[in-house]
Amino acid sequence: xxxxxxxxxxxxxxxxxxxxxxxxxxxxxxxxxxxxxxxxxxxxxxxxxxxxxxxxxxxxxxxxxxxxxxxxxxxxxxxxxxxxxxxxxxxxxxxxxxxxxxxxxxxxxxxxxxxxxxxxxxxxxxxxxxxxxxxxxxxxxxxxxxxxxxxxxxxxxxxxxxxxxxxxxxxxxxxxxxxxxxxxxxxxxxxxxxxxxxxxxxxxxxxxxxxxxxxxxxxxxxxxxxxxxxxxxxxxxxxxxxxxxxxxxxxxxxxxxxxxxxxxxxxxxxxxxxxxxxxxxxxxxxxxxxxxxxxxxxxxxxxxxxxxxxxxxxxxxxxxxxxxxxxxxxxxxxxxxxxxxxxxxxxxxxxxxxxxxxxxxxxxxxxxxxxxxxxxxxx
Ligand SMILES: NC(=O)c1ccc[n+]([C@@H]2O[C@H](COP(=O)([O-])OP(=O)(O)OC[C@H]3O[C@@H](n4cnc5c(N)ncnc54)[C@H](O)[C@@H]3O)[C@@H](O)[C@H]2O)c1
Numbered sequence: 548x549x550x551x552x553x554x555x556x557x558x559x560x561x562x563x564x565x566x567x568x569x570x571x572x573x574x575x576x577x578x579x580x581x582x583x584x585x586x587x588x589x590x591x592x593x594x595x596x597x598x599x600x601x602x603x604x605x606x607x608x609x610x611x612x613x614x615x616x617x618x619x620x621x622x623x624x625x626x627x628x629x630x631x632x633x634x635x636x637x638x639x640x641x642x643x644x645x646x647x648x649x650x651x652x653x654x655x656x657x658x659x660x661x662x663x664x665x666x667x668x669x670x671x672x673x674x675x676x677x678x679x680x681x682x683x684x685x686x687x688x689x690x691x692x693x694x695x696x697x698x699x700x701x702x703x704x705x706x707x708x709x710x711x712x713x714x715x716x717x718x719x720x721x722x723x724x725x726x727x728x729x730x731x732x733x734x735x736x737x738x739x740x741x742x743x744x745x746x747x748x749x750x751x752x753x754x755x756x757x758x759x760x761x762x763x764x765x766x767x768x769x770x771x772x773x774x775x776x777x778x779x780x781x782x783x784x785x786x787x788x789x790x791x792x793x794x795x796x797x798x799x800x801x802x803x804x805x806x807x808x809x810x811x812x813x814x815x816x817x818x819x820x821x822x823x824x825x826x827x828x829x830x831x832x833x834x835x836x837x838x839x840x841x842x843x844x845x846x847x848x849x850x851x852x853x854x855x856x857x858x859x860x861x862x863x864x865x866x867x868x869x870x871x872x873x874x875x876x877x878x879x880x881x882x883x884x885x886x887x888x889x890x891x892x893x894x895x896x897x898x899x900x901x902x903x904x905x906x907x908x909x910x911x912x913x914x915x916x917x918x919x920x921x922x923x924x925x926x
Contacts, residue, residue, distance in 0.1 A: 552576040553821065554626040554670075556613050556659075557633030558606070559583060559599050561772045561780075562676065562764070562813055566630060567606050569814040573822065578607040580622040581633065587773045592905070601771055613655045616662045623668045628821045631659065631675040631748070634741075638680060639865055641737035652740035653747075660751040673752050674820045677761040677830060679725070679806070681742040683732030685872030687713060687720035695723065700734050706864045711799045713870055722804060722838070722871035727763070727830055727878050735867035745830060753828045760820045760827060762813075765834035765874050768894065769810030770901035782807065782895065785845055786902050789852050794845075794859040798868060801842035801860050806834040806873035809889035819885040827882065834874025835887050847892065851899055 553570050557563045558579025567577045583598075594600035598608050611618030613633045623629075634652050635641070641648040663670060688695030698713050698720065713720040733739045745761040752759025772783040785795035816833040845858035879885045 549627075550574065550576050551627045551821075552578065552625050553628040553630055554622055555579045555630045555632060556619075557581055557631075557676075559602065559608070560587060560632065561769070562767055562810055563630070563632045564599065564602055564771055565769065565810045565814040566632070566817050568603055569811070569818050570821070571603055571605055573818055575628070576607075576625075577603075577605070578609060578622060578626065580609045580611050580613065580619065582612040583610065584635070589774075599771070614650065614658050616658050616666075619659055619662050620666050620668075623662075623670065625669065627669055627671050629670045629673045630817055630821065631656075631673065634676065636737070638735045638737045638867065641735050641740070642867060645736050648736050649740055652737065653743045656744040656747045660747060663755060663757070664751065670757060672821055672823075673748060673757055673759040674817050675745060675748045675759070675761050677745040677763045678738065678741040679763050679765045679832070679834070679872055679874065680735060680738035681731050681733050681745065681763065682725055682729055682869075682872055683734045683738070684713065684869045685725040686723045686729050686875075687871075688723055690715060690720065691718055696720065697729050697732070700732060700869060709862060711802070711864075711870060722873070724836070724838075724875035725832070725872055726875040727832060734869060738867075749828050749830070756826075758823075758826045758828065761830040762816055762820065762833045762879075763830055763874075764813055765806035765808050765832065765872075767810050767813045768807050768898055770898065771810075772898070774902060774905070781805075781841065782844060782848065782898060783902070785848050785858075786852070786899060789849055789854050789856060790902065792854070792856070794856050795848070797841055797845060797858040797860050799860075799864055799870075800862065801845070801858055802840050803868075804838040804840050804871040804873060806836070806838055807844070807891060807894075808833060808835040808874075808887055809891075809894040812887040812889050816879060816883075816885050816887075819879075819883040823883055825882075829878075829882065831879040831882065832874040832876055833879060833887075834876055835889075835891065836874060836876040837891070838871070838873035839891070847895060848899070851892075851896055
């Protein structure tokens with residue numbers, strides 16, 4: 548049997564580069580296609596060849612944009628497995644840079660899918676990076692009368708009154724793990740784009756009879772996370788604040804709950820999906836299966852860094868933010884036998900060690916906060 552060959556779009560990025568390592572370990576040949584967005588790739592991380600120094604030397608690198616059909620077609624040579632991760636990834640930024648985000652995250656899918664439709668290639672399996680953000684609010688229940696509900700996003704009126712929790716008929720709702728069949732209610736341009744791109748890949752993958760799986764990633768954390776990018780990765784942003792002796796800035800009251808999943812668990816999930824031979828066109832959650840409040844993350848990181856700095860609770864909200872969302876991880880376990888296995892605190896220690904090893908990051912939180920406020924995205 549010929550050796551499987553994976554193309555990872557966005558393979559120079561945080562998750563893509565870990566996926567490259569995992570697939571190499573599992574016997575894949577790996578090519579990456581990446582346009583090295585300056586917001587993601589700070590000069591300091593680059594090796595002499597102009598690519599991030601953390602990339603494995605065995606990875607074949609193609610500098611190019613997935614919006615360029617010719618570049619994408621050329622990078623498909625000999626490829627059997629496609630992992631599409633290239634994207635612009637800032638939820639808040641997507642609300643002000645709407646054209647750029649829609650071009651990079653939805654139109655790019657159209658370009659790639661037309662290429663796969665019209666031009667010759669050998670791709671026999673696709674995995675695409677989707678996002679938990681497409682759910683909008685998470686799943687809630689049981690209510691006093693035993694129901695599970697998927698409430699609509701909170702209204703501006705409610706948020707302006709600083710009533711952060713979801714309620715139904717006066718009853719505060721309890722968050723539950725969110726399953727894949729929860730109705731999708733994206734609340735940001737990023738989320739709308741990710742939903743569209745997921746559905747486009749599933750529809751065209753089915754039409755072309757190429758098994759396709761969309762992985763709805765929850766909040767990934769780990770080494771190689773873009774510390775210079777103020778719009779992504781709350782754990783990395785908090786570490787960069789703390790290392791600069793600044794308090795982590797927390798929206799609302801900080802009690803909103805999320806699901807933080809180790810980047811190697813995410814990479815393993817992609818690998819499990821790509822290695823499977825089952826014909827399937829499905830969307831699956833990739834999370835840790837446990838939830839944590841944003842305040843708790845700030846306190847854990849401060850403790851691990853030996854800093855006596857409490858988070859600064861802003862009591863403001865970002866337009867489009869949801870209150871609670873964490874993963875029901877049952878479906879990917881049933882379909883692909885995948886379970887996350889990394890411990891949160893061990894993972895956070897690794898993240899801190901890595902941040903320390905790359906030097907003190909520049910903290911751009913206040914600048915990005917001011918930009919969001921100027922465009923009325925923080926209230
Ligand atoms: N990090 C998370 O917590 C998270 C959560 C949910 C979903 N995702 C999704 O996972 C994927 C990877 O995210 P990440 O955190 O590794 O982001 P990242 O920003 O670290 O990596 C993205 C990579 O894609 C490249 N890229 C962007 N646009 C491109 C284009 N048009 N052509 C070629 N390359 C391009 C960038 O240069 C970068 O190297 C994205 O699709 C993102 O939406 C990530």
